Amino acid sequence: xxxxxxxxxxxxVSMMTVSxxxxxxxxxxxxxxxxxxxxxxxxxxxxxxxxRHLRAGRTDTVALIVPSFHDYFGExxxxxxxxxxxxxxxxxxERTSADARSxxxxxxxxxxxxxxxxxxxxxxxxxxxxxxxxxxxPIVLLGEREMPGxxxxxxLANGEGARLATAHMLERGSxxxxxxxxxxxxxxxMESDRRAGWAEAHxxxxxxxxxxxxxxxxxxxxxxxxxxxGQVLDDGPAFDxxxxxxxxxxxxxxxALAERGVRVPDEVQLAGFDNLDVSRxxxxxITSVDPGYDVVAATAVRLLExxxxxxxxxxxxxxxxxxxxxxxxxxxxxxxx
Amino acid sequence: xxxxxxxxxxxxVSMMTVSxxxxxxxxxxxxxxxxxxxxxxxxxxxxxxxxRHLRAGRTDTVALIVPSFHDYFGExxxxxxxxxxxxxxxxxxERTSADARSxxxxxxxxxxxxxxxxxxxxxxxxxxxxxxxxxxxPIVLLGEREMPGxxxxxxLANGEGARLATAHMLERGSxxxxxxxxxxxxxxxMESDRRAGWAEAHxxxxxxxxxxxxxxxxxxxxxxxxxxxGQVLDDGPAFDxxxxxxxxxxxxxxxALAERGVRVPDEVQLAGFDNLDVSRxxxxxITSVDPGYDVVAATAVRLLExxxxxxxxxxxxxxxxxxxxxxxxxxxxxxxx
DNA sequence: CCTTCCTGGTTTATCGTTAATCCGGCACGA
DNA sequence: TCGTGCCGGATTAACGATAAACCAGGAAGG
Numbered sequence: 001x002x003x004x005x006x007x008x009x010x011x012x013v014s015m016m017t018v019s020x021x022x023x024x025x026x027x028x029x030x031x032x033x034x035x036x037x038x039x040x041x042x043x044x045x046x047x048x049x050x051x052r053h054l055r056a057g058r059t060d061t062v063a064l065i066v067p068s069f070h071d072y073f074g075e076x077x078x079x080x081x082x083x084x085x086x087x088x089x090x091x092x093x094e095r096t097s098a099d100a101r102s103x104x105x106x107x108x109x110x111x112x113x114x115x116x117x118x119x120x121x122x123x124x125x126x127x128x129x130x131x132x133x134x135x136x137x138p139i140v141l142l143g144e145r146e147m148p149g150x151x152x153x154x155x156l157a158n159g160e161g162a163r164l165a166t167a168h169m170l171e172r173g174s175x176x177x178x179x180x181x182x183x184x185x186x187x188x189x190m191e192s193d194r195r196a197g198w199a200e201a202h203x204x205x206x207x208x209x210x211x212x213x214x215x216x217x218x219x220x221x222x223x224x225x226x227x228x229x230g231q232v233l234d235d236g237p238a239f240d241x242x243x244x245x246x247x248x249x250x251x252x253x254x255x256a257l258a259e260r261g262v263r264v265p266d267e268v269q270l271a272g273f274d275n276l277d278v279s280r281x282x283x284x285x286i287t288s289v290d291p292g293y294d295v296v297a298a299t300a301v302r303l304l305e306x307x308x309x310x311x312x313x314x315x316x317x318x319x320x321x322x323x324x325x326x327x328x329x330x331x332x333x334x335x336x337x
Numbered sequence: 338x339x340x341x342x343x344x345x346x347x348x349x350v351s352m353m354t355v356s357x358x359x360x361x362x363x364x365x366x367x368x369x370x371x372x373x374x375x376x377x378x379x380x381x382x383x384x385x386x387x388x389r390h391l392r393a394g395r396t397d398t399v400a401l402i403v404p405s406f407h408d409y410f411g412e413x414x415x416x417x418x419x420x421x422x423x424x425x426x427x428x429x430x431e432r433t434s435a436d437a438r439s440x441x442x443x444x445x446x447x448x449x450x451x452x453x454x455x456x457x458x459x460x461x462x463x464x465x466x467x468x469x470x471x472x473x474x475p476i477v478l479l480g481e482r483e484m485p486g487x488x489x490x491x492x493l494a495n496g497e498g499a500r501l502a503t504a505h506m507l508e509r510g511s512x513x514x515x516x517x518x519x520x521x522x523x524x525x526x527m528e529s530d531r532r533a534g535w536a537e538a539h540x541x542x543x544x545x546x547x548x549x550x551x552x553x554x555x556x557x558x559x560x561x562x563x564x565x566x567g568q569v570l571d572d573g574p575a576f577d578x579x580x581x582x583x584x585x586x587x588x589x590x591x592x593a594l595a596e597r598g599v600r601v602p603d604e605v606q607l608a609g610f611d612n613l614d615v616s617r618x619x620x621x622x623i624t625s626v627d628p629g630y631d632v633v634a635a636t637a638v639r640l641l642e643x644x645x646x647x648x649x650x651x652x653x654x655x656x657x658x659x660x661x662x663x664x665x666x667x668x669x670x671x672x673x674x
Numbered sequence: 675c676c677t678t679c680c681t682g683g684t685t686t687a688t689c690g691t692t693a694a695t696c697c698g699g700c701a702c703g704a
Numbered sequence: 705t706c707g708t709g710c711c712g713g714a715t716t717a718a719c720g721a722t723a724a725a726c727c728a729g730g731a732a733g734g
Contacts, residue, residue, distance in 0.1 A: 051690035093430035251618040258620035281588040283595035388720035
């Protein structure tokens with residue numbers, strides 16, 4: 001590896017002069033600069049960023065650490081990246097998950113400290129892991145869990161989104177809306193928020209939420225939803241609407257319905273959450289709660305940059321608004337039933 | 338920031354002893370170890386990875402640098418991550434793209450050298466950028482471009498996949514299969530490979546490929562496909578099958594067909610490429626070419642680890658096999674027409 | 675009793691870069 | 705003529721960790 005001192009020797013100057021030429025932080029005479037540049041060129045020198053980072057005490061890099069790059073977080077990442085770049089920093093992504101050991105690993109404090117700032121999704125994390133993370137580092141939590149106040153936190157208006165979607169289907173004639181992927185217990189997660197919204201919409205419509213309409217899922221995949229809904233269709237309670245906890249789950253539901261010839265939205269209305277790009281195109285178009293990705297991204301970046309700038313203002317917990325995008329999977333008008 | 342020397346002072350030992358306790362690389366007496374650990378605990382010391390990396394000359398980190406985290410690369414990333422972790426290293430993702438400046442940025446040699454190894458997708462890159470990358474670093478290219486032999490390279494059997502899908506539809510009664518997202522010119526990219534396979538299937542079936550059936554797209558998004566296919570349906574050549582350059586494009590096509598009441602697969606068969614998870618669930622199930630993600634990932638990781646181990650064996654260019662997954666969007670039997 | 679070896683630890687030097695300081699000259703104003 | 709400044713550049717000293725060499729003291733062996 002060719003280092004700065006090689007260049008310095010080749011050009012007959014000191015290392016500092018090479019550094020100054022390359023960073024432009026101090027004035028260097030024309031002829032000297034030329035000799036340095038020539039040496040750089042001929043030796044093929046490239047600065048060693050690790051060394052620079054050590055010296056500088058920062059990495060100019062921000063990490064987004066999420067359980068999966070798909071769907072929701074993929075969309076968020078796409079929005080955050082340009083904002084971070086605009087701030088002169090660099091964004092990298094890491095996954096939690098894989099196995100438990102490597103989850104600890106990527107959340108280890110030393111690793112977090114390699115970054116000037118971190119967006120951390122707490123979706124799949126235990127409370128213990130989070131409690132081990134020191135408050136000192138600039139960290140913004142993304143996610144739906146109720147979290148200790150120690151960190152800035154951006155979350156969606158999950159309850160409101162679920163309420164919007166469910167109310168919409170109730171308005172359009174549904175009477176028994178399944179909550180697909182709802183949590184039956186009272187765990188403090190995204191799914192319980194969404195379930196609360198589902199229940200609230202029922203009550204607002206003068207209906208009593210029926211717990212048998214809450215269908216839990218082992219995970220929020222299409223496959224799990226496909227299986228579970230198949231079961232319900234075969235020998236579960238009757239229903240005429242589905243609020244899926246997210247769009248991926250909605251696709252699984254769509255497949256189960258199609259297999260049994262159940263027409264959407266005529267017999268069953270369907271709404272999801274996340275408003276994925278593909279949801280717009282999958283016939284008949286999946287009605288979905290839009291998380292307002294741009295706002296989520298902008299808010300998260302604002303909080304993080306504030307923290308990276310050294311602010312010790314009180315932590316903020318921001319809930320960003322959501323909206324309902326109506327498509328063909330729910331009825332445009334109140335149906336006959 | 339609390340450093341190792343703080344710990345050493347607190348414990349009344351030398352820095353090396355602290356280091357040895359923490360890394361376990363040398364034996365340390367029981368009472369000394371206890372004092373060190375106590376000091377670590379009380380000061381909240383955490384090792385500085387940047388410094389360790391500088392000293393060690395490696396980062397134990399591998400990067401996957403791709404144009405987007407969606408779809409194909411999202412799937413690949415999911416498969417590569419555990420394999421890299423299993424090798425005791427850490428995987429991070431970066432995006433090329435954003436703007437041109439930051440594209441250069443993330444591909445700059447200094448940045449690449451921060452990683453022990455790099456998977457690089459050349460999808461959106463100019464030849465110039467690639468030529469600037471030195472061969473010395475362990476780099477495995479992922480992608481469909483014809484690339485200089487300087488790098489290890491994993492690519493899909495694109496032509497074969499397109500041929501499989503097209504032949505399948507021709508067998509099942511289609512006579513005029515659209516190539517949606519094919520390149521009309523002879524640019525050396527994935528789309529031209531796929532188009533070649535499309536043409537070959539036609540010839541093998543005794544048909545003359547009709548260039549008017551090749552529909553170029555500005556980009557491979559659902560929206561672009563939706564627009565373009567709408568145009569074709571309104572006043573383009575007649576067709577009874579669609580080979581979409583990827584599944585995302587296929588979704589756009591599906592929407593355009595549905596809007597006009599064209600039945601799939603009865604009137605038009607549809608096949609895509611990538612076999613995304615969702616393609617299995619979107620009614621009627623999208624027939625798709627499966628890229629064999631596991632093989633792609635395993636091959637790429639094998640090549641990179643070889644290179645990281647210092648091998649200077651000749652570069653390998655591996656083409657991994659694909660397979661066709663038949664679903665409801667193509668006909669199970671030859672139809673009446 | 676002296677050499678040899680081991681144990682548990684310290685000292686020294688270095689990874690590659692850069693902030694801060696220092697220094698020799700030359701120009702310029704008083 | 706002598707400060708006073710400035711300019712271009714060199715020296716010094718870190719950033720935080722660790723490999724390698726070194727060393728004190730006791731045990732073992734002859």
